[in-house]
Amino acid sequence: MVMPSSGGPVSEPSQEQLDRLRQAGSIAYSVLREAAAMVRPGMRALEICEYAETRIRELGANPAFPCNVGIDSVAAHYTATHTDNEEIPRNSLVKLDIGVELEGYIADTAITIDLRSQHGYLVDVAKEALRNALSIVKSGVKVSEIGKLVYETAIRLGCRPIANLSGHEIKRHCLHAGVSIPNIPTADTKKLEASHIYAIEPFITLSRASGVVVNTKTINIFSVRDTQLRVKGASQEEREVWREIIEVSRGLPYTTRWLSERAALLHPNLYRRGLVFGYPVLVEKGGAPVAQAEHTVIVYDDGCEILTTG
Numbered sequence: 001m002v003m004p005s006s007g008g009p010v011s012e013p014s015q016e017q018l019d020r021l022r023q024a025g026s027i028a029y030s031v032l033r034e035a036a037a038m039v040r041p042g043m044r045a046l047e048i049c050e051y052a053e054t055r056i057r058e059l060g061a062n063p064a065f066p067c068n069v070g071i072d073s074v075a076a077h078y079t080a081t082h083t084d085n086e087e088i089p090r091n092s093l094v095k096l097d098i099g100v101e102l103e104g105y106i107a108d109t110a111i112t113i114d115l116r117s118q119h120g121y122l123v124d125v126a127k128e129a130l131r132n133a134l135s136i137v138k139s140g141v142k143v144s145e146i147g148k149l150v151y152e153t154a155i156r157l158g159c160r161p162i163a164n165l166s167g168h169e170i171k172r173h174c175l176h177a178g179v180s181i182p183n184i185p186t187a188d189t190k191k192l193e194a195s196h197i198y199a200i201e202p203f204i205t206l207s208r209a210s211g212v213v214v215n216t217k218t219i220n221i222f223s224v225r226d227t228q229l230r231v232k233g234a235s236q237e238e239r240e241v242w243r244e245i246i247e248v249s250r251g252l253p254y255t256t257r258w259l260s261e262r263a264a265l266l267h268p269n270l271y272r273r274g275l276v277f278g279y280p281v282l283v284e285k286g287g288a289p290v291a292q293a294e295h296t297v298i299v300y301d302d303g304c305e306i307l308t309t310g
Contacts, residue, residue, distance in 0.1 A: 003217045013195060016103065017172075018298070021197065022059060025107040025296060027099040031055045032109055032308075035067070035098070041090040045069040046080035049087075049257075052098050064099025064106045064175055065253035066221050071095075073293070074118075074282040075165060075203055075213045079220050079255050082264075083169065093117045095292045099250060104172040108199040109308035110294035122159060122204050122291035127154040129161070129183075129202035130293040136295055137304040139194035139203030147182030150202045160211045162203035162290060165282070170197040170296065175252060193297045197307075200295035209288030219278035220272070223253045241266045242275065247259070 009235040011019065035052040056063050062063030068080035072092050080086060088094055097110035114120035129150045136149060142221050146167075154161045179190050193197065205211060224245060234242070241263045248258045256264040270276050286289050297304040 003218045009088060014134065020102050020105040021107065021298065021307055023104040024100045024103075024105050025309070027059045027061050027102070027137075028098055028107040028109045028308045029274050029310050031059070031100070032096060032098050032111055034205050034261070035096055035170075036111055036113050037141060037145060039088060039094050039115070040097070041088055041115060041226055042087045042094075043270070044080070044084070045071075045078075045086045045088065046082075046084045048096070049080045052096070056098070056238060056287065061100045061102040062250065063100040064108065066255040066257070068097035068110075068291070070097070071294070072289045073287045074281060075162060075284060075290045076175055076282045077221055077279045078218070078281045080257070081220055081255070081256050088115070090116065091116050093122060093291055095290070097270065097294065099252075100158070101250065105173055106170050106172075106197075106252075107296045107308050108170065108175065108294060109296060110201060110292045111294065112291040117153040117289065119206065119276065119289045119291075120241070121157075122289060123293075125157045125159045125180070126202050127203040127290040128157065130200060130295065131137060133200050133202065134295065134297065134306065137192060137198070137200065137299060139192055139301045141192045143179060143181050143190050143192065144186045144188045144190070147188075148185040150183045150184055154204050155207075158207050159204050160207050160209065161210060162205060162213055162284070163213050163251055165201075165203045167198060167200045167294070170199055170283065174253060194299055194301050197296060197298050199294055202294060205284055206288045206292045210285040212285050213282040213287045213290075217282040220281070221255055221265075221277070221279045222276045224249065224276050234273075237266055238270060238273075238275070242271060245276065275284035
């Protein structure tokens with residue numbers, strides 16, 4: 001999932017911490033494939049979101065963010081609402097992006113399902129770009145080198161990457177932390193560091209497309225600005241809703257589907273007052289289809305370990 005970054009301390013994970021990361025990654029891998037197997041024309045996006053989130057909880061973890069279902073030109077940040085009747089259309093590309101949080105350790109992974117779209121080849125290009133990127137991931141590699149390789153892969157295969165979407169570093173309790181992993185060549189001199197966790201996620205579109213995403217007016221995913229309610233003058237009701245949000249979200253992105261009916265009704269008040277902020281749904285500027293592939297890795301001196309695989 002794509003969102004703004006924030007920093008925080010990182011230390012080399014202990015064996016117990018590494019075990020938790022691997023558990024989170026294994027759950028993410030399993031649930032993503034179960035949910036992907038459900039995707040078919042006519043299925044409601046809400047069913048897919050609720051299934052994935054429920055299965056994550058059944059397996060002893062929590063969603064790190066609401067399940068994203070991106071159809072065709074929708075690249076990121078779409079999750080269904082309670083009243084959502086959006087159905088998966090025929091001949092479409094459907095992106096599923098899920099995150100798993102286990103004791104604060106996070107794994108983030110995504111896949112694109114081709115329902116006989118005329119642009120189904122984008123799925124293979126996204127996979128190839130991810131595969132190539134992962135082949136050079138190790139301590140000391142510049143993030144710009146990864147972006148360059150993703151770009152070159154996409155161009156060589158007759159496509160182009162989305163320029164303003166990127167992968168990201170992950171820290172405990174923090175989905176997007178510090179370093180971004182571009183999908184195009186950049187002047188960024190930051191390097192991958194050993195024992196750090198990163199999500200690598202190429203987004204691929206048509207060669208003739210604009211290659212950028214823009215915000216829509218739809219916002220179904222939110223986050224708290226701070227885990228402490230510091231705004232003066234908050235009403236008792238607002239404080240109660242705030243506490244429920246913190247309990248449900250653990251400070252990570254959430255959707256009002258996860259809140260009680262009363263809290264969901266009062267939620268717009270918190271949004272208007274700036275106590276929470278939202279992530280607009282992102283679509284390819286010209287309406288072109290987008291495919292995505294993503295894995296979470298831990299970096300070593302001589303390579304990386306893919307956490308979100310079987």
